[in-house]
Amino acid sequence: MDREQWNSRYAGSELLWSAHPNRFLAAEVAELAPGRALDLACGEGRNAVWLGERGWEVTGVDFSDVALAKAAKLADERGVRIKWIQADLLQFVPEPGSFDLIVVLYLHLVGADRRKVLAGVAAAVAGGGVLLVVGHDSSNLLDGYGGPKDPAILFTPDEVAGELSGLRIERAERVRRPVDSPQGETYAIDALVRAERSDLERRRRSGADRFDEVWEGVYHVVPGPSGAHARIDAQLLALLHGPATDAGLYLMSESNLGESEHDFRVPDGGLHRSGADSMWYATAAMVIEIVSPGDESWNKLPFYAKHDVDEVLIVEPAERTVAWLVLRKGEYRPVERSALIALACGALAEQIDWP
Numbered sequence: 001m002d003r004e005q006w007n008s009r010y011a012g013s014e015l016l017w018s019a020h021p022n023r024f025l026a027a028e029v030a031e032l033a034p035g036r037a038l039d040l041a042c043g044e045g046r047n048a049v050w051l052g053e054r055g056w057e058v059t060g061v062d063f064s065d066v067a068l069a070k071a072a073k074l075a076d077e078r079g080v081r082i083k084w085i086q087a088d089l090l091q092f093v094p095e096p097g098s099f100d101l102i103v104v105l106y107l108h109l110v111g112a113d114r115r116k117v118l119a120g121v122a123a124a125v126a127g128g129g130v131l132l133v134v135g136h137d138s139s140n141l142l143d144g145y146g147g148p149k150d151p152a153i154l155f156t157p158d159e160v161a162g163e164l165s166g167l168r169i170e171r172a173e174r175v176r177r178p179v180d181s182p183q184g185e186t187y188a189i190d191a192l193v194r195a196e197r198s199d200l201e202r203r204r205r206s207g208a209d210r211f212d213e214v215w216e217g218v219y220h221v222v223p224g225p226s227g228a229h230a231r232i233d234a235q236l237l238a239l240l241h242g243p244a245t246d247a248g249l250y251l252m253s254e255s256n257l258g259e260s261e262h263d264f265r266v267p268d269g270g271l272h273r274s275g276a277d278s279m280w281y282a283t284a285a286m287v288i289e290i291v292s293p294g295d296e297s298w299n300k301l302p303f304y305a306k307h308d309v310d311e312v313l314i315v316e317p318a319e320r321t322v323a324w325l326v327l328r329k330g331e332y333r334p335v336e337r338s339a340l341i342a343l344a345c346g347a348l349a350e351q352i353d354w355p
């Protein structure tokens, strides 16, 4: 549909869509801290206004001046300020890296046009920012209710996911949306894609990525250690140095365990069989994890097992205990003493001056 066709659809005084936000937008955005948001094909502004009410600094773009006039009225009624831009999305190119959230909801264009728009959109997502694309899924034609009937403008989550270069895909799913029909409540099938731009580049430049990890493509922010954690860390390095050297192993403080930025963990320390320098270590003889409140140390065990780390030393400052785990048949089992170095749990726990 071109601009004039959309204008005539919007011409009535009633809202064509509702004044409520799209349910998937509300769910996906609930946890995000407000920042700069761009709502492309914003229509009558239900989603832009909802974001504005939640503290987002919103820009809404649509080519229908009739829809934008209604959107401005809705924003006034609800007391939010939104920047409305009337533009054809095939011409509008948002500034690269300039939005923390971009939403494209129910914009249906033929494949080549959609790819063109999404390329510009993907580039406009800032480091750490999120892109949400939702629309009628191709399968809605036969299996769902309502929506456009031209298959050329419908899409699947995988098609959209494949068109978002430089972003990490967090969700690419078919989702059901309950709708009312003359026959009663039924559902429409939507395609939903949520993608994020990794924050690693920006954080690396700022020197703040030291404690961050990526777990199978999912970014985990690990806060810097508390003073107690740091004190234990320093002591462990001193206490393990002698036994490690006697066993011919190389002691290291934090280093990257994994093959690449796509999937790695940063243990608090490790013993290695080789002293060779590397950015990435595929394995280690032993890794050390000092548990902080709410951290994910114990959840890292499957990753360490997959990477054939023979032993994991877990230090629990809150309990003043040390657990030594040894890899047997792909799983870690607690043992009293290390098989690699001449140290036992009890003896090590006794030597630590617990903060």
Ligand SMILES: C[S@@+](CC[C@H](N)C(=O)[O-])C[C@H]1O[C@@H](n2cnc3c(N)ncnc32)[C@H](O)[C@@H]1O
Binding pocket: 006, 017, 022, 040, 041, 042, 043, 044, 045, 046, 047, 061, 062, 063, 064, 067, 087, 088, 089, 090, 104, 105, 106, 107, 108
């Ligand atoms: C189904 S409505 C969705 C509106 C809104 N996103 C929502 O969920 O309420 C699709 C919108 O896309 C807009 N649109 C379609 N093609 C466009 C284009 N090439 N440039 C700008 N807007 C366009 C239409 O004017 C319409 O407002």
